[in-house]
Amino acid sequence: MRIGELSRLTGASPRSLRYYEQLGLITAERRNNGYRDYPDSAVTVVGNIRALLAAGLAMAEIQQVGDCLYAGDLAETEVCDHIIELYERRLAGVEANLADLADVRERLHAELGSLRENRP
Numbered sequence: 001m002r003i004g005e006l007s008r009l010t011g012a013s014p015r016s017l018r019y020y021e022q023l024g025l026i027t028a029e030r031r032n033n034g035y036r037d038y039p040d041s042a043v044t045v046v047g048n049i050r051a052l053l054a055a056g057l058a059m060a061e062i063q064q065v066g067d068c069l070y071a072g073d074l075a076e077t078e079v080c081d082h083i084i085e086l087y088e089r090r091l092a093g094v095e096a097n098l099a100d101l102a103d104v105r106e107r108l109h110a111e112l113g114s115l116r117e118n119r120p
Contacts, residue, residue, distance in 0.1 A: 003028075006038050010046040020049060023063060041070070048074045052083075056094065061086050 003014045012020075020026045021036075026045050028036035048069050052062045062069070068080035 001038050001040065001042070003036050003038070006042055006046065009043050010050065012046050012050060017046065020046065023059065025049060025063065025069065044073050045070055051075065055087065055090075057086060057090055061090065 001009075003017055006012070006017055007014050010017075017026065017038075021028060026038065026042050026049075028038045028042075031037050049062055051074055052065070053059075064086065065080075065083055068074075068083050071077055071080065074083070
C-alpha cells in the first residue's frame with residue numbers, strides 16, 4: 001500500500017511514517033516509480049507505535065520494544081514483558097517528575113506568601 005493509504009488507515013501523517021521508516025520501525029519496498037509500498041502488516045505496527053506514543057513513551061523507548069512491536073495489535077495480544085518493563089520505567093520517571101514539581105510548587109507558594117507579607 002502507498003504512504004497515503006497507510007496514513008489514512010492509521011491516522012499517522014506521511015511525515016511520521018517516513019520517520020518511523022527512517023528509524024527502522026517499519027519498512028517499505030520501492031516500486032519502479034519510486035513510490036513506497038508498505039506491507040499490510042504496517043497498519044498494525046503503526047497502530048502499536050501510536051499507542052505507545054499516546055501512553056507517553058518516547059521514540060527512543062519504542063525502538064527498544066523490538067519484536068514485540070510486530071507480534072500483533074498490542075491491545076489484543078499477549079504483551080511482552082519488555083513492554084511492561086518500559087511502562088514501569090516510564091511511570092517511575094513520571095512519578096519522580098511529579099514529586100519534583102510538587103516540591104517546586106510548595107517552595108513557590110512559600111516564597112509568594114513571604115513576598116506578599118513583606119510588601120509595602
